[in-house]
Amino acid sequence: MRDTLSPEQIASYERDGFLSPIPVFPRDEVQRLRDYFEAFEQRFGGIEKAVGRRTDLHLLTDWGFDVVTDSRIVGPVTSILGPDVLLWSMNWFIKEPDNTKFVSFHQDANYWGLEPHDVATAWVALSDAGVSTGPMEFIPGSHRGELYEQHNTFENDNLLSRGQTIEADLPIKDCVMTPLAAGEMSLHHVRAVHRSGPNRSADRRIGMVLRFCATHVRQTKGADTATLVAGEDRFGHFELMQRPNAEFGEHEMAIHAEAVMRQGKMIMRDEPKTDTIERQQE
Template sequence: MPKHLTDAQIQSYGRDGFCSPIDVMSEAAAMDLRQRLENAEARFPDALNPHQRNNTHLSFSVIDEIAHHPVILNAVEDIIGPDIVIFGTVLFIKEPGDPGFVSWHQDATYMGLEPHDGITAWLALSPSTVESGCMSMLPGTHLDHIHDHKDTFAENNILTRGQAIDVGADMAAIDLVLRPGQMSLHHPRVVHASQPNASDHRRIGVVIQQYLPHHVRETKGEGLVQWARGSAVPSHHTEMPRPLGDMEPDGIAWREHVNGVWSDILYENADQKRAF
């Protein structure tokens, strides 16, 4: 018996490569988390900004709590099983009127995680609508192999390499509209994108990328993970601790280390490296 998802949601994940919307918490609870995140942004602007968006769960208790949220983990367990580790997190925040966009891509392309059995959770802490640049998915594309990606390094493309797949004109994309406190789950190979934020409010996505079952390995570098649920972290990974508070020295050191490892993995053989 599933812990959080309905049978129909589990089936839609298998068929489409994503599942949305999933209720995680009330809108009021999401607004509290948003307030805590925005307080942390105001207090530590050098550690939380568009260039410092990776693995904030290692240094900020609000993101740590989200990454370990029992409802999110229940839903993830319904798809990948009871032994779960956290590979990383990314804050995808688009400011009001932000031209930042995400081109069509498959997450699995550069991450080195094999096999592609992990899952990404995208939690909204503000309304994520078509106007504010929600994610769009091409259903069923998780059943494809990895498509050719072209590195564009386009200025407003907020993906590391600005990597893009040419999907043609007649694709039938599904927009994942979420209220604060809802999330989507997606497969590492599903093709997805998002448009600029044309609204007058922030679009805040806290993304756990990815939750992994134990048999998934990092093949391009050190596999640094955090225990989330189930049996102990397997020995092919290096285990990272949860932070004891905001910006404490151990958390800062682990975050710097894993972000360096990520940079080498994500920019492998790239012509240039960006700051995120």
């Protein structure tokens, strides 16, 4: 496992708008991360109840802060975004076993408000995300094309906040599925068109989804927060967040709640209402 991408990997990302797979964590380490995450879910009342709190766990836990600053993730990201990098948010895309939830074709750049588009996601598999689990699928080169109009479908099984869906004719036959083993990650560009299908396997498909941007990127929708994970921030476009002093401390819980609420509200500005904070993030 190397901490930066090779020239061939960078060229492949620039051509396709995604890169996969990239090995990150050995089995024992990824299992430990999964255990931490599932212990967090139990602490907050189980899978369903914890959904509203799981965004930006790096502001509440040491393991979360360690993982978003881990050089095995951040190093490859700097190969793409340059030496000065912010973590904008930490999200979770989880499909429970034998489940009909899916993600429709969309482009993240359509609604996050981040400009310019020097923004990339590290999708880290905390469980096996093989073909039967509904792994990520990308349309190669779509990040170099247009920003498509998206229609809010509000479909029940769609994991996106508004079921936002591109309705234009897409070259679906070119779509590439990117199955991952637990401990591997993919990277994708904020303009890449992507989707994923249902999880037909017997295990949860747990995607820890880290959104990174270069420090020169601005939030065009309002005041926003981020965490410096590499280099320095010479721009000051975001309020910088810090490692928590105490795991789940009172102060940390308040800061976390405020940051997640503010980001959720801002992203959803001028959008129809949705039900939970977490759904607003996705």
